[in-house]
Amino acid sequence: xxxxxxxxxxxxxxxxxxxxxxxxxxxxxxxxxxxxxxxxxxxxxxxxxxxxxxxxxxxxxxxxxxxxxxxxxxxxxxxxxxxxxxxxxxxxxxxxxxxxxxxxxxxxxxxxxxxxxxxxxxxxxxxxxxxxxxxxxxxxxxxxxxxxxxxxxxxxxxxxxxxxxxxxxxxxxxxxxxxxxxxxxxxxxxxxxxxxxxxxxxxxxxxxxxxxxxxxxxxxxxxxxxxxxxxxxxxxxxxxxxxxxxxxxxxxxxxxxxxxxxxxxxxxxxxxxxxxxxxxxxxxxxxx
DNA sequence: AATACGTGGTG
DNA sequence: TCACCAAGTAT
Numbered sequence: 001x002x003x004x005x006x007x008x009x010x011x012x013x014x015x016x017x018x019x020x021x022x023x024x025x026x027x028x029x030x031x032x033x034x035x036x037x038x039x040x041x042x043x044x045x046x047x048x049x050x051x052x053x054x055x056x057x058x059x060x061x062x063x064x065x066x067x068x069x070x071x072x073x074x075x076x077x078x079x080x081x082x083x084x085x086x087x088x089x090x091x092x093x094x095x096x097x098x099x100x101x102x103x104x105x106x107x108x109x110x111x112x113x114x115x116x117x118x119x120x121x122x123x124x125x126x127x128x129x130x131x132x133x134x135x136x137x138x139x140x141x142x143x144x145x146x147x148x149x150x151x152x153x154x155x156x157x158x159x160x161x162x163x164x165x166x167x168x169x170x171x172x173x174x175x176x177x178x179x180x181x182x183x184x185x186x187x188x189x190x191x192x193x194x195x196x197x198x199x200x201x202x203x204x205x206x207x208x209x210x211x212x213x214x215x216x217x218x219x220x221x222x223x224x225x226x227x228x229x230x231x232x233x234x235x236x237x238x239x240x241x242x243x244x245x246x247x248x249x250x251x252x253x254x255x256x257x258x259x260x261x262x263x264x265x266x267x268x269x270x271x272x273x274x275x276x277x278x279x280x281x282x283x284x285x286x287x288x
Numbered sequence: 289a290a291t292a293c294g295t296g297g298t299g
Numbered sequence: 300t301c302a303c304c305a306a307g308t309a310t
Binding site: 035039041116119120123183186187191193 | 302303306307308309
Binding site: 041042043045046079080081082083084156193194222224226229230231232234238273 | 289291292293294295296297298299
C-alpha cells in the first residue's frame with residue numbers, strides 16, 4: 001500500500017508543486033542552504049524577498065564570510081529568530097575555511113556547521129545533492145502521523161523514530177522527489193488547522209481518513225505566549241538598531257517598557273548572543 | 289526533555 | 300478576537 005501512496009503523491013507533486021526559487025535547476029547547494037535556514041519556522045511568503053536579496057548580495061559562502069555579522073543581521077530584516085543570520089554567516093565562514101568554499105554534501109559534515117541540525121543537514125544533502133535520506137520536518141511528521149499512523153496530529157517529536165518511519169517510505173531512487181512531495185502536501189493540503197482531505201491525492205490510502213478522521217487525543221504542546229516576553233522585547237530593541245545605519249545611544253534603546261529590569265536583561269542577552277555590540281564610547285551597534 | 293528563541297498571517 | 304501556526308536549533 002505505501003508504494004501506491006508514494007506513487008500517487010509523486011504524481012500529484014509534478015503538477016501541483018509551487019514554483020519556488022530554491023527549487024529551480026540553477027539553485028546550487030548554497031542557495032538551497034540559505035533557503036533552508038530562512039525557512040526554519042518561517043513561512044515561504046516571508047522568506048521570498050529576503051532570499052532573493054541575500055543571494056544577490058552574497059552569491060557564495062565566501063562572499064558572506066567576507067562581510068560583517070552586522071550586515072547579515074541587517075539584511076535578515078524581520079524574518080525572525082535573528083540568531084539564524086549570525087549562524088548562517090558563521091556557517092559561511094566555516095564552509096570557506098574548512099571546505100574550500102563548497103557546501104559539503106555529507107550529512108555529518110553538514111550537521112557540524114553552525115545552525116544546521118538534523119532536518120537542515122538532510123534537506124541540503126537530499127535537495128541539493130540528490131541523496132537518499134529521510135527529511136523530517138513538521139509537515140512530514142503530520143502527513144505520516146495521519147496517512148500512516150492514522151492519528152490526527154503528530155504528537156511530541158522523536159527524531160530517531162521519525163527518521164526511521166520516513167526512511168521506510170523512500171524508494172531506492174527518487175528519494176528527493178518523495179521528500180519534497182511529502183513536505184508540499186503538508187504545506188498545501190494536509191495542513192494543521194483545516195486539512196483539505198477532499199482534494200488530497202492520497203486520501204484513498206490515508207489511515208486517518210479511513211478511520212473517520214478521529215480527533216486527536218494525545219498530549220499537546222503548551223501554547224507559546226509572546227506579548228510581554230523577552231522575545232518581544234528583544235525584537236523591539238533589535239529593531240532600533242536595524243533602523244539606524246549608525247551606532248545608537250543608550251537613550252535610544254530606552255524604549256517604552258513597563259519593566260525596566262526586564263528591558264536591561266533583554267539588552268544584555270542580545271549582547272551576550274552577539275546580536276548587539278556595546279562600543280567603547282557607550283553607544284551600541286550591530287556587530288562588526 | 290523541556291524551554292528559549294521573532295514575526296506576522298489566519299481560521 | 301486571539302490562540303494557533305510556520306521547511307528547527309541549541310542548550
